[in-house]
Amino acid sequence: MTGTSRCRMCGRRLRDAASRARGTGPVCHAKTRAPHPPAHAASATQLAITTTEEQPR
Template sequence: MAESPRCTVCGRLLRDPASRARGIGPVCHRKTRSAPAPRPAAWTLPATLLRPIADVPTGPYL
């Protein structure tokens, strides 16, 4: 996309070089960007925490 001196959404003057390259201002970009990317696989729970409840020791109180 070619650099634009104005926001393509609201028409305001763009001062930041990154906003000009994107063609949209920071406020309009926050309002119109898509849903966040899915979490990486490294953030999933370890298999030891996903075991069935019957395998969890109950201790002397239960």
């Protein structure tokens, strides 16, 4: 067995290998991990172009 057998956040028994390797169960992991950006968010490789003057209509 690798990792720990108890969640380091709540102390519950860890049942699967991924949770043991991570050290947290799925519920505690979901509470502490960073949220995913929305699908429509610009990626780091995209450029943001801004203008200061209005475009003619």
